[in-house]
Amino acid sequence: GDVAHDNPPSQGEIFKRMSFADRNLSSVSQAGLVNNLNDGMAWGLFPLLFAAVGMNLAQIGVLAAIYPAVWGMAQIFTGALSDRVGRKPLIVWGMWVQAAGIAVIALSTRFVGFAAGSVLLGLGTAMVYPTLVAAIGDVARPAWRASAVGVYRLWRDLGYAVGALLAGVTADLFGLTTAVWLVGVLTFLSGVIVSVRMNGTLARTPAGP
DSSP, X not given: OOOOTTSOOXXXXXXXXXXXXXXXXXXXXXXXXXXXXXXXXXXXXXXXXXXXXXXXXXXXXXXXXXXXXXXXXXXXXXXXXXXXXXXXXXXXHHHHHHHHHHHHHHHOOSHHHHHHHHHHHHHXXXXXXXXXXXXXXXXXXXHHHHHHHHHHXXXXXXXXXXXXXXXXXXXXXXXXXXXXXXXXXXXXHHHHHHHHHOOOOTXXXXXXX
């Protein structure tokens, strides 16, 4: 249950809810972390992977641009879609579409495959990115919503560092392709966690009981 409208939870309680105690909010936090984990991997490892199979600098530049371009444009529509169909389906399927994009890239050796994987990764990220913040807004009341988003951003943005370190160490020990597959598996499992732990949040508005 929620606290009274005029008695917001403490910062410690908000941190606990966002990190593990609240099924919806902690699901959002881990999905945000893994989403940025694979983003850190994409910027760090994909250019090396592309270069290793003979892509030139111009091709690598185009491939690097496809992912954020698709992500940026598509989230205009995916954010609106989550207002209609709910947050959970877009988060779960967004993580799985990202995992599929990572797998396509890991399996590819040619430009067209890398481009297709980058499009999927961009679409999956667009499905997740605005929806995660919206899910927090569904649950957290205005009196503590900014604090909740702050904790979410802590976990989400830590994903960049975790992803860069994990991908770099794994690539150094086991090779580029293994590192890409590891991140893809983690991304898929993140979607599984959301599918199991998270409830629908759209119907839970701050005006509710």
